[in-house]
Amino acid sequence: xxxxxxEQLTWGNxxxxxxSAVVLLMIVLGFVxxxxxxxxxxxxxxxxxIGPNRVGPFGLLQTVADILKLLLKEDTIPRKADRALxxxxxxxxxxxAFAVLAVIPYTDSLYFADLNVGLLYYVALSxxxxxxxxxxxxxxNNKYALLGGMRSAAQMISYExxxxxxxxxxxxxxxxxxxxxxVAEQGNWFWEWNFLPQIIGFVVFxxxxxxxxxxTPFDLPEAESELVAGYHVEYSGFRFAxxxxxxxxxxYAIAALTTILFLGGWHAPAPFLDFVPGLLWFMLxxxxxxxxxxxxxxxxxxxxxxxxxxxxxxxLLPLAILNVFVTAAYIEFFIKR
Amino acid sequence: xKGLLKGLGVTLKSxxxxxxxxxxxxxxxxxxxxxxxxQHFEPDKCIVCNQCARVCPTECITLTGKPxxxxxxxxxxxxxxxxxxxxxxxxxxxxxxxxTEAIVMTNNFELSSYSRDELFKDMEWLSTNxxxxxxxxxxxxxxxxxxxK
Amino acid sequence: xxxxxxxLLNVGPQHPSTHGVFxxxxxxxxxVITEAIPVMGYLHRGTEKLAENLNYTQIIxxxxxxxxxxxxxxxxxxxHAVETMMGLEVPERAEFLRLIxxxxxxxxxxxVWWGTYLLDIGAMSPFLYAFRDREIIIDLFNELCGARLxxxxxxxxGVKWDAPEGWMNKVRDFIPYMEKKLDExxxxxxxxxxxxxxxxxxxxxxxxTAIDYGLSGAxxxxxxxxxxxxxxxxxxxxxxxxxxxxxxxxxxxxxxxxLRLEEIRQSLRILKQAVEQFPSDGETMGKVPRVIRPxxxxxxxxxxxxxxxxxxxxxxxxxxxxxxxxxxxxSFVNLQILPKLLVGETMTNLITILGGIDIVVGEVDC
Numbered sequence: 001x002x003x004x005x006x007e008q009l010t011w012g013n014x015x016x017x018x019x020s021a022v023v024l025l026m027i028v029l030g031f032v033x034x035x036x037x038x039x040x041x042x043x044x045x046x047x048x049x050i051g052p053n054r055v056g057p058f059g060l061l062q063t064v065a066d067i068l069k070l071l072l073k074e075d076t077i078p079r080k081a082d083r084a085l086x087x088x089x090x091x092x093x094x095x096x097a098f099a100v101l102a103v104i105p106y107t108d109s110l111y112f113a114d115l116n117v118g119l120l121y122y123v124a125l126s127x128x129x130x131x132x133x134x135x136x137x138x139x140x141n142n143k144y145a146l147l148g149g150m151r152s153a154a155q156m157i158s159y160e161x162x163x164x165x166x167x168x169x170x171x172x173x174x175x176x177x178x179x180x181x182x183v184a185e186q187g188n189w190f191w192e193w194n195f196l197p198q199i200i201g202f203v204v205f206x207x208x209x210x211x212x213x214x215x216t217p218f219d220l221p222e223a224e225s226e227l228v229a230g231y232h233v234e235y236s237g238f239r240f241a242x243x244x245x246x247x248x249x250x251x252y253a254i255a256a257l258t259t260i261l262f263l264g265g266w267h268a269p270a271p272f273l274d275f276v277p278g279l280l281w282f283m284l285x286x287x288x289x290x291x292x293x294x295x296x297x298x299x300x301x302x303x304x305x306x307x308x309x310x311x312x313x314x315x316l317l318p319l320a321i322l323n324v325f326v327t328a329a330y331i332e333f334f335i336k337r
Numbered sequence: 338x339k340g341l342l343k344g345l346g347v348t349l350k351s352x353x354x355x356x357x358x359x360x361x362x363x364x365x366x367x368x369x370x371x372x373x374x375x376q377h378f379e380p381d382k383c384i385v386c387n388q389c390a391r392v393c394p395t396e397c398i399t400l401t402g403k404p405x406x407x408x409x410x411x412x413x414x415x416x417x418x419x420x421x422x423x424x425x426x427x428x429x430x431x432x433x434x435x436x437t438e439a440i441v442m443t444n445n446f447e448l449s450s451y452s453r454d455e456l457f458k459d460m461e462w463l464s465t466n467x468x469x470x471x472x473x474x475x476x477x478x479x480x481x482x483x484x485x486k
Numbered sequence: 487x488x489x490x491x492x493x494l495l496n497v498g499p500q501h502p503s504t505h506g507v508f509x510x511x512x513x514x515x516x517x518v519i520t521e522a523i524p525v526m527g528y529l530h531r532g533t534e535k536l537a538e539n540l541n542y543t544q545i546i547x548x549x550x551x552x553x554x555x556x557x558x559x560x561x562x563x564x565x566h567a568v569e570t571m572m573g574l575e576v577p578e579r580a581e582f583l584r585l586i587x588x589x590x591x592x593x594x595x596x597x598v599w600w601g602t603y604l605l606d607i608g609a610m611s612p613f614l615y616a617f618r619d620r621e622i623i624i625d626l627f628n629e630l631c632g633a634r635l636x637x638x639x640x641x642x643x644g645v646k647w648d649a650p651e652g653w654m655n656k657v658r659d660f661i662p663y664m665e666k667k668l669d670e671x672x673x674x675x676x677x678x679x680x681x682x683x684x685x686x687x688x689x690x691x692x693x694x695t696a697i698d699y700g701l702s703g704a705x706x707x708x709x710x711x712x713x714x715x716x717x718x719x720x721x722x723x724x725x726x727x728x729x730x731x732x733x734x735x736x737x738x739x740x741x742x743x744x745l746r747l748e749e750i751r752q753s754l755r756i757l758k759q760a761v762e763q764f765p766s767d768g769e770t771m772g773k774v775p776r777v778i779r780p781x782x783x784x785x786x787x788x789x790x791x792x793x794x795x796x797x798x799x800x801x802x803x804x805x806x807x808x809x810x811x812x813x814x815x816x817s818f819v820n821l822q823i824l825p826k827l828l829v830g831e832t833m834t835n836l837i838t839i840l841g842g843i844d845i846v847v848g849e850v851d852c
Contacts, residue, residue, distance in 0.1 A: 046348040047614040048357045143495050147517070147833065216608065217680050226837050228502065299348045299674075300341070301681045302608025304834045305517060340677030347674040348611055357618050371632035371647065394544040428547035428638045433646070442632070471632075 024101060024112065032248040033063045039294045046298040073237035081234065082139040089136035090235070090242035096125040097249040104256045105180045107266045107278040118179040119171065122257065123164050126212070129246060130156040133221065136243070137231035148230025151305055152221030156212060158312040163208035165320035169201040169327040170194050170261050179257075183265030190269035195262040197330075200323040202262045204316050209254045211312070214247065215293055217300035220308060255289040263289075370472055373427045374446040377470050378418055378463035382439035385413040389431035389440055397425040415439075418460040422448055432474060444469035492520060495833075499528050503606045503837045506847030512828070512836065519836060522828035524821065529851040537811040542568050542642055542778045545811065550636035552815065553849040555598050558584075558591035558627075559791040561640040563813075566721060567787045567798040568642045571780035578723075579768035580644040585722050586657060586760050587627065587639065589753045593664065594623040595792035596746045596753075599844045603743070604675060606841040607684055612675055619667050622660055629653060643774035658761050661754050668750060676747070685739040689827050689839035692737060699823045702816050703794025704749065705843060708734035708741035715790040722789075727759045739842035746844070749792075779806050793817050793844055817849040 037052065037060065044051025052059035077086055103118035105111035115121055130153060137149015171177055173194065174185035186193045195202040211218035222230035232243045259265060263285045266278030303311070359366065368374065385402030398420050402413035432442050443466060450456060458466075498509035507528035513521040533552060537545045542564070549560040562584055569576060576584075601616030624634045631639040631647055639646055675681055693709040706713055714731040716724040732748040734741030782804040788797035794816030801810040820843050827839050 042352070043610070045352045045356075047611050048351060048354065048618055049614065050356050050358060143493060147514075151517075219608070220834075226503065226834055295345065295348065298611050299344045300609060301604060301675075301678065301684060303680055304684050304832070306832065307683050338679065340679050340682070343673045344675065344678050347670055351611070351615075357621070369629040369632070369650075371630070371650070372628060373632040392544065394540055394547050426547055426551075426636065427633070428636070429632065429646075430543065430547070430638075 020112065025098065028098065028101065028249055028252060029245075031252050032245055033067070034060075035248050035251060035290060036063045036066075038290070039297070042291065042294045043298045046295070067241060070237055070241040075237045075239065076234075078141060078234050080141045082141065085135050085139035086234075087239075089132050089139055090239045090246075091132075092135065093129050093132035093246040094242050094249070096128040097246045097253065100125045100253050101249070101256075103179055104253070104260065105183065105265070106256075106282055108180075108184075110279065111180060114180060115178065117177045119167060119177045119182075122253070123160070123167075126250070126253070127156075127160060129250070130160075132246075133231050136235065137221075140231070140234035142234050144227045144229070145231050145233045148221045148227045148233070151227075152214065152231055154305075155214075155218065155220060155308060155312075158309055159208045159211040159218075159316070162204055162312060162316035162320040163212060165317065165324060166201040166204040166208060167261060168320075169198045169323045172324070172327050172331060173197065179260050183260050183267070186264045186267060188267060188271045188274075190264065193262065193264035193267070198262065198323070198327070200319055200326070204320045204323065205262065206258065208312075208316060209258065210293065210296065211308070213250050213254055213293070215251075216297040217303050218308065219302060220305050251290060251293060255286050255293070258289050259285040368444045368446065370444070372442070372444045372446070372471070373429045374443045374469070375422070375427075375448060375458075375466055376420060376432065376440050376463060377443045377466050378440050378460060380415045380418070380439070380460060380464055382437045383415040383418070384437055384439070385415055386436060388434040388436070392430045392434045394428060394430065395424045395426055397421040397423075398431060415460065418463065420458050420463065422456040422458060423453055432471075438474055441474055442471040443467075444471065490515075497836065498525075503841065504847075505602065505841075505845060508845070508847045508850065510824075510828075510836070510840075512833075514833065517832045517834070519828050519831055519833065522825045522836070524824055526818075526821070526847075526850050529847050531852070533852050534811050534813065537808055539807060541806040542780075542808070545808075546640065547636065547638045549813075550638055551848060552813065552852055553791065553793065553796070553817065553846045554635055555846050556591050556595040556792045557635065557637050558587045558639065559789060559796060561637065562588055562722070563787065563789050563791075563796050563798045565640045565642050566789065567785055567800050568778060568780055570787050571783065571785045571800060571802060572642075572778070574643050574772055574774060576644055576772050577769040579648070579765050580770045580772065581723050582760060582764050583645050583649060583770065584640060585724070586757060586764070587630070587637075588722070589757050589760070590623050590626065590657070590660075592753045592792045593750050593757075594620045596750050597623075599746060599792075600671065603841045603844075604681075606837045607681060609675065609681070612671070615667075615671065615674070619664060622663075626653065626656055626660070629656075641771065641774075642778050644769070644771035646770075648770045654761055654764060657757065661758050661761070664754055665751070668747065671747065676744075682740065684834075685743060685838055685842070687736070688739045688831070688835050689842055690736060690738040691823065691827065695823070695826075696737065699826075700819045701794065701823060702819065703790070703792070703844075704742050704745045705794060705820045705823075707731065708745055709737035710735055715788055715795055719788070721787070723760075724756075726763070727756045729753075729756050739838055742842050742844075777806050779804060788814065791816055793846065793849070794820055813852060815849045815852055817845040817847075818852070821845050821850055 041051035052062035055061040055065045077083060100122045102113045103115050103121050134149045134153045137145040137152070170182060174182045176182060214221050222232065232240055235243060259282060266282045268274050268276060268281050385400070387400065390398045390400055400418045401416045403416040405412055405414050429442065432440050445466065445468065448456065493514040495512050495514055496509065497512060498504040499507040504510070509525040509528065511523045511525060512519050533548050537548060545564060546561055549564050550557040552560050597616040597620040601613035604612035627637055628634045629650060630653060631637045691709065693711050696706045696709045696711065702713070710733050712731055712733050715721070717731050729752045732745050732752065734745055780800065780802040782802055784799065784801045786797055786799040788795050795814065796816050797814030799812040799814070800808050803809045824840065824843065828836055831839065
């Protein structure tokens with residue numbers, strides 16, 4: 001893939017790029033399908049249930065059936081909704097979610113775009129989704145949706161700041177914004193990965209990431225027991241499916257990003273385990289993070305909105321900045337390249 | 338932080354513990370003997386004393402009697418007997434007062450149907466509903482024999 | 487200049503956290519509530535009026551449907567009122583059975599509250615854990631009286647069924663099981679920092695306010711007032727058992743939460759003693775006239791339901807139907823403080839406070 005990216009862009013190459021994007025889309029859709037299945041199973045087990053088991057063997061086709069149901073549903077647009085924005089919002093939510101996946105490297109050789117500002121690209125694009133959520137909440141012309149949209153705007157903007165600053169430490173250590181370089185800079189033993197030297201950054205990143213994903217315990221924008229469903233309360237059918245899809249694609253993206261930034265990407269935890277392909281290590285770490293997210297959802301209650309903001313600005317942001325200074329001091333005194 | 342971790346521990350432990358759900362529509366749900374399900378009615382035992390209709394808190398039982406076709410016997414026999422399960426609350430009072438145990442409870446409880454009309458059960462339906470009839474009909478408050486008139 | 491408007495928001499009647507068909511109209515300034523108007527009556531079935539045309543035995547199934555989470559105590563308050571009016575003796579065995587089912591019901595009711603409260607706050611698993619354990623109680627009741635929710639178990643002068651073979655042993659086994667599960671509940675939720683931050687200091691009122699509003703049950707005791715009718719005016723056999731009445735200090739949602747969990751423990755303590763002292767034989771039905779006709783006059787009795795003081799006021803003219811029947815429903819009375827508590831709170835706290843009051847809409851609207 002790497003050589004191909006460096007070649008002159010021809011029609012043939014463009015076709016290959018297009019096809020690989022389609023393949024990635026299919027993989028992501030497959031991931032989303034089974035992430036939802038896996039989530040329902042895991043939460044089911046944790047809640048003494050068995051989870052979906054009726055459609056297909058072990059319920060494997062449950063999500064497919066659900067998506068089919070959403071596709072067949074009547075597409076309703078409330079009469080007083082802002083029609084254009086209402087239609088635009090789910091699209092605007094999904095496009096950046098998929099676009100950020102372009103910069104994620106899976107192994108040394110398997111990646112789609114070798115961007116030297118990959119991390120910035122990720123952060124910049126994922127911010128657009130916030131806009132879509134506010135837009136959806138506003139365009140629905142529903143009070144619950146509006147409240148959900150406003151909450152989400154406040155939450156995602158205030159958690160984006162610590163999220164970005166918490167990564168700065170990693171960037172300083174590896175001296176690059178390129179995600180491939182960041183992985184390459186992490187050592188071969190698991191204690192050389194960034195999550196231990198950058199433990200503060202790692203914790204802040206995980207918390208802020210969960211918040212960015214709007215998942216429990218930070219699922220305020222869609223707080224079911226207060227705001228009914230939050231910003232997507234008026235959405236049904238395929239438009240709703242797109243919001244859902246966005247959420248799970250971001251789960252994919254954040255899990256991949258955490259793996260790359262802090263858990264050593266495709267590196268094996270010890271050099272003698274190198275015989276296992278890097279892709280498998282990547283997937284294993286990735287799956288652990290996804291499981292962790294579902295585990296959180298099965299356990300925690302929801303944070304209150306004012307406490308959420310206070311926590312973001314008063315705890316996470318100072319911690320993240322402190323992390324930057326500590327890292328800078330460490331580099332200055334111990335590494336000094 | 339400690340509380341959060343403790344909570345995570347509890348859910349993780351539950352993941353492998355015994356599941357409590359049952360596969361109900363596939364396997365029938367077995368109710369204990371005293372369960373109050375849909376009534377079973379035995380027309381031959383009924384003496385048309387009207388007590389069940391009178392005691393019913395929701396007045397869902399309607400019944401009519403006719404003179405005994407056998408001219409040598411006194412009394413009435415039951416002609417029609419209907420229970421409207423739209424309003425029946427399965428409170429057990431009709432079976433409690435019945436002096437002859439003509440109306441008794443069964444363990445069947447599956448009443449759902451697509452039409453309200455189907456919830457109106459007549460004597461024939463009630464008398465064929467004779468599966469899983471309750472064995473123990475503790476008739477407290479029922480008049481002793483002969484006292485019901 | 488920017489002009490801002492208050493947002494008028496209808497919470498309910500169809501809303502996941504109003505525990506049934508209950509509606510609150512709130513005026514929001516941002517996320518802060520400036521005014522709250524509860525609207526009740528969506529589940530009004532006219533129980534009290536219907537009762538005027540029913541005889542006393544027929545009213546019992548109607549009481550099941552008032553507080554459907556705690557039907558046994560409702561059964562008891564009606565039977566107890568009629569027994570008080572007629573001066574009836576209830577056999578000891580029947581009274582023991584009543585007490586055991588009432589305490590089991592209190593545990594079951596608090597479990598429902600605990601589960602749904604956590605669900606309101608956003609945690610889903612506790613709800614299913616609570617219902618797993620409540621299911622055991624429901625199964626015990628099903629075995630005892632043939633219904634899972636609307637028991638119609640008690641009668642004027644006794645109970646309908648004696649305990650079946652082996653039932654008391656199952657209750658005995660349940661007590662240590664439940665105690666173990668309570669510890670698990672505490673591990674799962676009670677120490678959770680997110681949860682504590684959500685409920686500490688929310689919906690606080692002092693003892694005088696609570697008394698002025700006529701609150702009862704955990705809603706009153708959380709302010710430090712030691713008032714439990716089981717202790718203050720012992721009915722049934724409660725004076726025979728040792729148990730404590732837990733009281734709070736601050737009067738916030740956290741106190742109410744701890745109180746209810748502690749009440750489960752105390753109920754288990756009563757149950758433990760009651761199961762030990764349960765008489766080996768005896769009647770389950772006292773000597774009751776065939777037609778129940780309380781003498782002309784009035785009576786008001788009150789007992790401690792899981793939600794507070796439930797009272798029954800009967801006005802009799804000597805007929806087999808009451809002239810007037812009035813239930814003092816704790817959910818209804820406790821709910822009256824809601825508009826006062828909500829002003830100045832956020833939308834999120836509305837759910838926390840409403841859940842903390844522990845209402846059952848069937849009882850509010852009656």
